[in-house]
Amino acid sequence: MSIFPKISFKKQAFQLREDAILDAATAILGSKGFDLMTMDDVANAVGISKPSLYKHFKSKEELVGEALIRLIDGASDYLAQMNVELSPSQKLSALLEWALRVRLDGGLPFLPSTSAHVREMLTRNIRYVTKVLMLNGKLEKLVLAAQKNGELDNTLPSDVILYSYYARTCDPAVEYLQKFSKMDNESIVTCMLQVAFQGFKTMPHN
Amino acid sequence: MSIFPKISFKKQAFQLREDAILDAATAILGSKGFDLMTMDDVANAVGISKPSLYKHFKSKEELVGEALIRLIDGASDYLAQMNVELSPSQKLSALLEWALRVRLDGGLPFLPSTSAHVREMLTRNIRYVTKVLMLNGKLEKLVLAAQKNGELDNTLPSDVILYSYYARTCDPAVEYLQKFSKMDNESIVTCMLQVAFQGFKTMPHN
DNA sequence: GTCTATAAGGAGATAGAC
DNA sequence: GTCTATCTCCTTATAGAC
Numbered sequence: 001m002s003i004f005p006k007i008s009f010k011k012q013a014f015q016l017r018e019d020a021i022l023d024a025a026t027a028i029l030g031s032k033g034f035d036l037m038t039m040d041d042v043a044n045a046v047g048i049s050k051p052s053l054y055k056h057f058k059s060k061e062e063l064v065g066e067a068l069i070r071l072i073d074g075a076s077d078y079l080a081q082m083n084v085e086l087s088p089s090q091k092l093s094a095l096l097e098w099a100l101r102v103r104l105d106g107g108l109p110f111l112p113s114t115s116a117h118v119r120e121m122l123t124r125n126i127r128y129v130t131k132v133l134m135l136n137g138k139l140e141k142l143v144l145a146a147q148k149n150g151e152l153d154n155t156l157p158s159d160v161i162l163y164s165y166y167a168r169t170c171d172p173a174v175e176y177l178q179k180f181s182k183m184d185n186e187s188i189v190t191c192m193l194q195v196a197f198q199g200f201k202t203m204p205h206n
Numbered sequence: 207m208s209i210f211p212k213i214s215f216k217k218q219a220f221q222l223r224e225d226a227i228l229d230a231a232t233a234i235l236g237s238k239g240f241d242l243m244t245m246d247d248v249a250n251a252v253g254i255s256k257p258s259l260y261k262h263f264k265s266k267e268e269l270v271g272e273a274l275i276r277l278i279d280g281a282s283d284y285l286a287q288m289n290v291e292l293s294p295s296q297k298l299s300a301l302l303e304w305a306l307r308v309r310l311d312g313g314l315p316f317l318p319s320t321s322a323h324v325r326e327m328l329t330r331n332i333r334y335v336t337k338v339l340m341l342n343g344k345l346e347k348l349v350l351a352a353q354k355n356g357e358l359d360n361t362l363p364s365d366v367i368l369y370s371y372y373a374r375t376c377d378p379a380v381e382y383l384q385k386f387s388k389m390d391n392e393s394i395v396t397c398m399l400q401v402a403f404q405g406f407k408t409m410p411h412n
Numbered sequence: 413g414t415c416t417a418t419a420a421g422g423a424g425a426t427a428g429a430c
Numbered sequence: 431g432t433c434t435a436t437c438t439c440c441t442t443a444t445a446g447a448c
Contacts, residue, residue, distance in 0.1 A: 014431095035241035036323050038423060049433050051426075060424070115239055152406045159387045160397040161406050163379035170378070173369035181365045191366040194359075199405035200367050202359045220413095244441060255415055260443070 018056055020046050025067045030108050034064060034118045065125040071108050072131045075099065079138060088142040089151035092165065093193060095139075099169040100192055104178065104185045109170030139165070168196040224262050226252050231273045236314050240270060240324045271331040277314050278337045281305065285344060294348040295357035298371065299399060301345075305375040306398055310384065310391045315376030345371070374402040
């Protein structure tokens with residue numbers, strides 16, 4: 001037994017609760033969005049009181065920032081441990097697939113910046129901005145490499161591809177299909193990937 | 207001069223103000239979104255007091271509903287007066303182009319249902335729902351026709367195409383490009399249309 | 413019909429007891 | 431560290447004078 005069993009245990013419990021809070025916040029953010037998510041919602045979902053919640057995160061802004069940082073970290077990790085033999089375009093496709101599965105699993109849209117208000121708020125979170133810029137740099141390089149090797153259209157400005165790529169990670173069509181079509185999650189992912197890379201048009205025979 | 211100059215004039219002014227209110231609401235909705243738009247914002251933008259605003263629209267819900275109905279009407283009108291010789295896919299492309307231009311011009315995203323909260327609210331507006339269903343029916347027919355004649359991919363479920371089509375009308379990439387790239391609106395529209403129909407992949411030579 | 417003033421309730425954040 | 435109770439501000443909506 002450790003010499004500091006009590007302290008260690010407490011800290012561990014504290015950390016566990018912190019994760020539970022972030023999980024709850026993530027789920028609520030995904031369903032109601034930032035503006036409608038209240039700190040009461042989060043506290044109730046975790047089963048603690050609001051003041052206790054504020055012991056962990058000193059504001060709603062900070063709580064959401066941490067939840068999004070966890071998401072970005074997940075994406076960066078997934079990208080980092082990817083098979084190095086994959087082509088740039090294959091890596092982009094695999095990461096988009098990951099992001100779609102996260103969302104279908106009740107998680108957050110990858111890029112929550114649909115709202116100008118939220119985007120502006122996140123701008124003030126230096127840790128978040130730093131991590132996003134790091135990931136963005138990697139994705140930008142992948143897009144440029146894929147355009148150079150002919151996998152992606154090099155007549156399009158790379159900005160267009162990059163921003164559209166982000167947009168596909170939070171495509172509302174995913175929720176509509178989940179709610180109003182009878183498709184299972186696998187089919188949704190497959191179709192969304194195809195639409196993202198090939199569009200609606202009939203594919204050329206290959 | 208009319209026999210009822212005073213009444214007529216008053217009514218006309220009332221109607222003009224109502225349009226001004228809807229214009230203001232549309233602009234604010236486009237920039238801040240529903241949750242953050244306050245009735246004070248709208249009243250101030252129009253230059254009237256809040257109680258006067260409530261003489262025109264009995265609730266925020268009704269005001270937003272009317273603004274969206276005007277938008278849907280615009281889309282339906284544009285679709286109705288389209289050249290009958292255009293193919294189904296050309297009509298879809300032209301309407302998407304219209305929707306993108308409306309947004310680039312400071313208007314609303316075509317489909318505001320990004321938020322579950324707003325979507326649920328609109329569900330209770332029967333006039334709005336009716337009009338949306340009418341338009342949706344026409345678009346669904348166009349998609350099916352385009353799949354049948356080989357213009358659009360008939361291996362994709364038509365739901366996937368239809369929902370993705372809606373999603374492209376409110377693609378956040380548009381705002382990112384407008385804000386962070388040096389592209390003019392024309393180029394943005396062209397690129398977004400290409401990405402929607404052809405995806406990111408290199409086009410086959412044609 | 414338009415305004416000033418205000419009611420009613422929600423939500424972020426905290427005081428202070430235990 | 432946790433809770434109950436509360437503060438404060440903001441927003442929807444309305445009362446009532448002119």
